[in-house]
Amino acid sequence: MAKLHRLTAWFCSTVSKPGRHADGGNLYLRVEASGSARWVFLWMRDGRQREAGLGSRDIVSLAEARELAASMRQSLTKGIDPLEARAAERRANATRITFGQFCETFLATRESGWKNEKHRAQWRMTLETYAASLRSTPLGEISTQDVLRVLEPIWTTKAETASRLRGRIEAVLDAARVAGHIDDRAPNPARWSGHLEMLLPRAGKLSRGHHAAMPYKDVPAFLKGLQEAEGVAARALEFTILTAARSGESLGAQWSEIDFDAGTWTVPVERMKASRPHRVPLSRQAQAIVQELAKMRAGDFVFPGQKLKKPLSNMAMEMVLRRLKVENVTVHGFRSAFRDWAGEETHFPREIAEAALAHVIGDKAEQAYRRGDALQKRRVLMQAWADFCEK
Structure with missing residues (x-):
């Protein structure tokens, strides 16, 4: 040697x-x-x-x-x-690393690549809530029966959630195998093809469908009740309805994005689904909300959570709906209510209503020639929507 x-x-x-x-x-x-x-x-x-x-x-x-x-x-x-x-x-170490422990490592690695905050929250929620019984189980000991005990209670009642949960469990276990925490020779107990498909009833083709929406004619009465509710989450929901924004856009709103003089709110590209910044004209009613909150301003976020350095959770506005006993309605569905109102009750051009929703319209050539964002026309539209909601 x-x-x-x-x-x-x-x-x-x-x-x-x-x-x-x-x-x-x-x-x-x-x-x-x-x-x-x-x-x-x-x-x-x-x-x-x-x-x-x-x-x-x-x-x-x-x-x-x-x-x-x-x-x-x-x-x-x-x-x-x-x-x-x-x-x-490494296989011996797998007996010391639990599913819950590895989930934290897996999510910490993957979450940075997920742009949508709601998507990140859904991954974490399903793995923490529905797969709670797996979290204390060592990775190398998780069996098909363990996975079935997680999936069977919701397989038919919450078909879409159960299907996504199965895929997420499979992804975590696959990652654990690549990381050397599970024997390479052991098949994934959460796999579907040729395995769980033999043990679980095949669900019909799942469809995302449309977000449950409140009929636009019912929005004014709902908004009146909402204005009587106290709390930052209630104000966030009211602001979201008046601006026809997505949840993630409004929950992440920061004071630096609000231009009180111009009456606009500029959502940065990182929170936009279309990957481009979006200027939102604020109606008088929407401006009143942020002006009132500005008096109590603490931290960067317009709608702060319990910790001032963090915004409200993505479920905060949904919980307001539950407290007000509003069933079969989602926060995102108010965007549909706005679009239905614009199409049924106004004469605003379709492209203005779509621009208010930050939808990308037209082919690439048309988008290249449409350099403006029709801010002034949208301002008139959003004020009309706020006035309708307030009637």
Whole structure:
């Protein structure tokens, strides 16, 4: 065996020459042309070179890399492949990592890529609420029966939710397998094809359908009752109805987006479904709401949650509807009520009503030539809607 401990900590922290630098005992520091470096353990098996990564130079010290290499050399002396030994250790660790613990890791990694706040909340809610019985179960011990106990109570009564939940459980378990927490040879107990489809009744083709909406003629009476309700969530819902905004747009509203002089609210691109900023003309009634809230302004958000540095939760406005005992109506459905009112009761052009909803209309060529956002025309429309709601 080659001499051990040939490298020094200073050399390892400063070397930039690309290539492999041997420390002895199968341990090497591999430096890439980009300047990044990582530790590798190399050995021969059946006439072929095998390699195991031991981590980045920036994270794993020389002393730590030597300890890892020593453990792998012990495996070799026992006739055990180091990679197989590592996989066995990961499978053993799976008994200590629960579904709930890995869900937190999974969501923390994936949530940053989900633009829609409601989408993030739905993932978290379903995995925390409906899959609560799985959260304390070690990843490697979750069985088909465990998954069935989660799905069966809601499979027919909440078909769409149950279908999405099954897919999310499957995704979490697949990620856990890739991360080495579940044996590669173990099939996913939440898979559908050829597995759960044999045990659960096949639901009819699910359709998202339309968001349940209140008839526009009932909105004025509802709004009158809403104005009597106290709380920031009630004001957020009232503002959302008057501006025909999406929940995420209004819940995330910040004072920096409100121009009191111009009477506008500019929603930034990161909260817009169409991935472009949207100027909202504020009616007198909508302006009155933010002006009243401005007197109690604390923090950046127009509609702050219990913690001033965070907005209301995405369920806050839905809970207002429940407290007012309004059934079969969603917050998003008020956008439909607005659109129905504009089409049935006014003579505003279709494109103005669609622009008020921040819908993208026309083909790419038409969009390229339509540079303006018809703000003044929309201002007249939104004031008419607010006046109708107040009658």
